[in-house]
Amino acid sequence: MGQVIQMTSNNRLFGILVPIISVLLGLLVGALIMLVSGHNPIEGYTALWNGAFYDAFTIGETIRRITPLILTGLAIAFAFRTGLFNIGAEGQVIVGWLAAVWVGIAIEAPMIIHLPLAIIAGALAGGIWGFIPGILKAKLGVHEVIVTIMMNYIALFVSNEIVRSVLTEHKTTTEKIASSASLGSEWLQSITFYSRLHYGILIALFAAAVMWFVINRTTVGYELKAVGFNRHASKYAGMNVSKNIVLSMVISGVFAGLAGVMEGLGTYGTVSVISGFTNLGFDGIAVALLGANNPLGVVLAAILFGVLKEGAGEMPSAGVPTELVDIIIAIIIFFVASSYIIRWTLTRFKKEGK
Amino acid sequence: MLDILASIVPTVLFFSAPLIFTALGGVFSERSGVINIGLEGLMVIGAFVGIIFNLTFADVFGNFTPWISIIVATIVGALFSAIHAVASVSFRADQTVSGVAINMLALGVGVYLTKVWYGKGQTDMVAEPFNSTNIPILSDIPIIGPIFFEGIYITSYVAIIVAFIAWFVLYKTAFGLRLRAVGEHPMAADTNGINVYKMRYIAVLISGALGGLGGSVFALTIVSNFSHSTIVGQGFMSLAAVIFGKWHPLGAMGAALFFGFAQSLSVVSTGIPLLEDIPQIYLLIAPYVLTILALAGFIGRADAPRANGIPYVKGSR
Structure with missing residues (x-):
């Protein structure tokens, strides 16, 4: 618990951690969905990566999507x-x-x-x-x-x-x-x-x-x-x-x-x-x-979502429907929005600890 | 004149039914103090489940398939809305944000599964949609019969009946009083021994059930298949009906009927004197403009439940 309290006492660090954890959880859930629906998550995410960064053309399109x-x-x-x-x-x-x-x-x-x-x-x-x-x-x-x-x-x-x-x-x-x-x-x-x-x-x-x-x-x-x-x-x-x-x-x-x-x-x-x-x-x-x-x-965040959205276009090559990215984004929103309860709980612990 | 009514009334009822169901769901949720922007997504899930169930089990259930489909869609809608309930009641997430996420998630899940199961972004047409019928005996009544009971979808009347049930539940039962109390002044309600969280959970689940029902009725009467463009804005229009109807079940029903009327006009206005001269664009934007005017107080004042959108924190003032 001591570590957690230290972490929240550094509000800035916590502010950065919440989005990062949310994104990782979102991608994890995305991988699970791919597994359950019979796709290979590694192939899926590789296709997503290629869809966004394969060559100069896709990178150009990704930046256009981010704008x-x-x-x-x-x-x-x-x-x-x-x-x-x-x-x-x-x-x-x-x-x-x-x-x-x-x-x-x-x-x-x-x-x-x-x-x-x-x-x-x-x-x-x-x-x-x-x-x-x-x-x-x-x-x-x-x-x-x-x-x-x-x-x-x-x-x-x-x-x-x-x-x-x-x-x-x-x-x-x-x-x-x-x-x-x-x-x-x-x-x-x-x-x-x-x-x-x-x-x-x-x-x-x-x-x-x-x-x-x-x-x-x-x-x-x-x-x-x-x-x-x-x-x-x-x-x-x-x-x-x-x-x-x-x-x-x-x-x-x-x-x-x-x-x-x-x-x-x-x-x-x-x-x-x-x-x-x-x-x-x-x-x-x-x-x-x-x-x-x-x-x-x-x-x-725009770069991240732009990459996800543009990369999604390539996911069907791994058999994964592009909508997976919409699901991932929705889940990221849920985690970020609900993270307030975590933040709140942790700060409460911190106050009581004093 | 009678001919016109006989052509327009069934169309209005046809377009309104899904809006009525969903708007009633919105009334329950918002009356308990939880904003539900996710109505659109709940309709998407309802439409998806209704169509998929119908396609899969048409052989098993025959003529009963559409009815069982909408029941299943109702249940799944309630389950899906539990996400919104957990996020906005227990986790105190911003209710609007959670609703937006519900909309994204529903469409994503619906289209994703459609593609996984059918290999394309659009399902086939269902074999057992709802069909319009003439209601026995009633349709033989002169004048009223042809207007209200010929070529009608039974779901339209179910919607109107549900609206009256919703009114009874909200205004004539202890449960309804508690639900409204929680939406107006949760702390006072809590002091009187009402479990605020429980009431809000129940209200959101009811809204999910009715949203799912509305979506499935829309899909099984109007479009007959599921794709990303099956539900485009009907949920938001239902939300508009909630507000235009001043958060009252019968008001919401009236508003939904009116919006259904506006929608049907853009379909059947040709041939009706006066109305056919109105450019379609005005009919299309009418529901939204009227809602803004209603909110602004130009058409009577529309006041939201006092605690709408505010997460309840036990013990805080």
Whole structure:
């Protein structure tokens, strides 16, 4: 027991251990599932590894897969810091994607204007989609979880309708964006055997740095965190709680909107009618949780989940359905979420020990 | 006019039944103070189990297969929701997070097993789905008969009956009073000798059972097979019905009927004057927009059970 107490007394170490243990347990459960369903876990995980890292092409595709996950992870983590749960990243991704491609198609301009404009359009659209639940929460006390879920579906159906009726004439996919609005990079493609890797990864990493700076080094970030810790105390201290809630949801929406931009201007260059969600937003919840809502953690968690998701594509070669990875991710979430009881128990022991 | 009603009412009931079951499940869970975002996943599990059981045992049970399938799906749904109960009641995990994980896990498990067992991502069509029937005697009543009792799925009426049972249980029994007390003020309930954890476990298991039932009814009446796209948003729509129905069983039923109506309109609106002029997109987003408006207080105030989403910690204030 003495060792355990020492471990918890070092909170930082414990904060790192929980996610690592959760991931290992998740992979272990994944291996057990493969065993039970008659597959060879070693072959399965080898295929997963190869699917993510086999050659320059797969590595390029893996980085492409990681890019939007970093941004949706940041989106959810940012809102979490203010005590808000943004389940609406999914819808914010969709509107961001739509807006960016719309600008990419409709406007003609030199790249130096066109590309930033398209990116800003996507970010703004996501921000607006975050503003609505934010203002409803701040002014009317409406729970943001429900509103953001509803906003997801509104985004899905509205986006589909706009693709079908406004951007095309009853087609399911728009034309490609102008090359002046594309994040695509011939150089990045050529060094990765023409994967769809694009410059978006730089934007994603920059966004992570921005979040770190805002949260840790600015007054705004301090207030956002304070509101997250204790709404009433923040109000008593003279902070404008409503403003901070709205701001947090807007910034969160902007990050998610940028994730949509990555897909719209980077990976696909088009926007299509979709029958279901992209799941980028929901996976972002997993990323934020595992990354403990801190920017560096989010980047690391996004890398892990990006690798798992991209590698999953190769698992059928070992006879294992790709969905195994979804199961593993769900289990990791359960372990991380439930780890609070472990943490709580251990700290309690520690207090009593004194 | 009668023709229109006779075509639209059965369709509304047809689309609403799964939503009613699942929304009632949501009412039980949330009334006890446990948010259940996992309704979608519970429906997925229900649909999966219902279809697989039906495919496997159609030869054994013949005409009774769909009924036994939904019973099995109900039981498995309850078992599956135990994960949510353990995480959110005992381990005090964030209930929303746990619900999200339930959704991911259910879809992952369902599609994974489908691929392992059938070698493809989609099952065959079931041999014994529910079929629409005319209800004897009642369908002979003039006017009402053709509208309500011809070409109807019996499951639709089961759903409505279950809604009234749920209302009775929640509002007319000691059990229901305890369950609601736990969701409003768990500490006061605890002081009065109610086992908060036990009540919440039971409520979540009921929500799993009804979610599984709703999913299997959806699968066996509307789609007849299972794939990753069998349940797409019906669970979240049921959650919307819970809130739009103000956490009341009959309200949730009404909301589910209304959402079923909106869904059916996007199918049968052509041919109905006035309605056929409304672009489909408005009908598609109506349930979600209305839920937001209801929450915002524009359509009466919708207040959640006071302790909804807050894990109960014995002895803390």
